[in-house]
Amino acid sequence: MTSITTEKIQKTYFNNLNALRFIAAFSVFFFHLINQLKAAYPSLTEITLLKPLFVIFDKGNLGVNFFFVLSGFLITYLILEEIKNFGSFSLSKFLIRRTLRIWPLYFIIILLGFVIFPLLFSDYYTDHKLINYLLFLANFDEIWHGINDPINFLTVPWSVAVEEQFYLFWGVLIWALLRLKKLKLGFVIFVLYILCFIFRTYHWQDEYILYYHTIAVAQDILTGAFVGLSVFKGREWIEKLKNLKQWQVIFIYALGLFICIAKNKIFADQMVIFERFILSIFFAYVIIDQSLGKNSFYKFGKTKFFNYFGKISYGLYMYHLLIMYLTAIYLPDFENKPGLYLIVHFGVNLSLTLIISSLSYRFIESKFLALKPSQKK
Secondary structure: OOHHHHHHHHHHHHHHHHHHHHHHHHHHHHHHHHHHHHHHOHHHHHOOOOHHHHHHHOOOOHHHHHHHHHHHHHHHHHHHHHHHHHOOOOHHHHHHHHHHHHHHHHHHHHHHHHHHHHHHOOOOOOOOOHHHHHOOOHHHHHHHHHHHOOOHHHOOHHHHHHHHHHHHHHHHHHHHHHHOOOOOHHHHHHHHHHHHHHHHHHOOOOHHHHHHOHHHHHHHHHHHHHHHHHHHHOOHHHHHHHOOOHHHHHHHHHHHHHHHHOHHHHOOHHHHHHHHHHHHHHHHHHHHHHHHOOOOOOOHHHOHHHHHHHHOHHHHHHHHHHHHHHHHHHOOOOOOOHHHHHHHHHHHHHHHHHHHHHHHHHHHHHHHHOOOOOOOO
16 A cells, blocks of 8 residues: 555545534533633523523533544554554654644643733733643643633643643554564553543542543543554444444434433443443444444535534634633623623634634644655655
């Protein structure tokens, strides 16, 4: 297989899954917007017509879970493709590619949160520690300092820090397994998964540990990695899922969405240790269906709108809370007019987020992405 073929494979996957990136980022956007709305007008949660919206979008943070599964899937699959095509894996090029994709926006948020905003706003204060963000330990900083911190947009980098930790660990692990001539990745994934279960079981009562700790959330990434490995190997169960009948596909989507919406009741108390396990399986199926399924009820990747905004979804995710922070300061709160508040804040926040994300991709991210080294030897 040539490098050209590899690039075509990668392009196909990214095109099919870009739309899912946008949907995931958009769900996180709505999650935070709804929380902002509830903070401004708590009485809105009692309005019958709005209750379904609050119930649905209150689970929008699961978009982060989906990103983890997707990252595990794509990174594992593409590394294995590189090994197959070239007989080796360039750890340095892999880390450079990930750095050029992740670092620019990550450090823009850090610069704003720790340097620029303290100079612009006299009452600005954060408990977060810069050193933890510089070391890509933002998720641990969120555990240690985030619960009472007033600056919500500095929460966003926590998931990026987890992914950066994963890229380094996963790249070094696969590189080492290659050197040892024992690339039994499936067994490694299984062992790590068991360790994650044990960790989640031990910490099941600590909500912050379960949500932010790298080991606690690694189940999502490992599920994606296992599916990436299985797709690469052409496992029989993958072929069966690809050929499910359309009514079966619709049933799985409906069941998965139901579990997402009802997760707080389904995974109450100690059952919370199974939450990421079950939900990551559903997200993994969505990835398989959207990228490979032959009888999907709808391929979101066919929609140009979704594809474009999927391409800028990293910016949408990184900037949206920053914009909400600023609009909360400068936009009126429309006292006693919650409907007007909802319309104006939704419209302004969404418009600014999409515009800034688009400009960021064109003038910042794309410039760095153009520097990425290819897989060609």
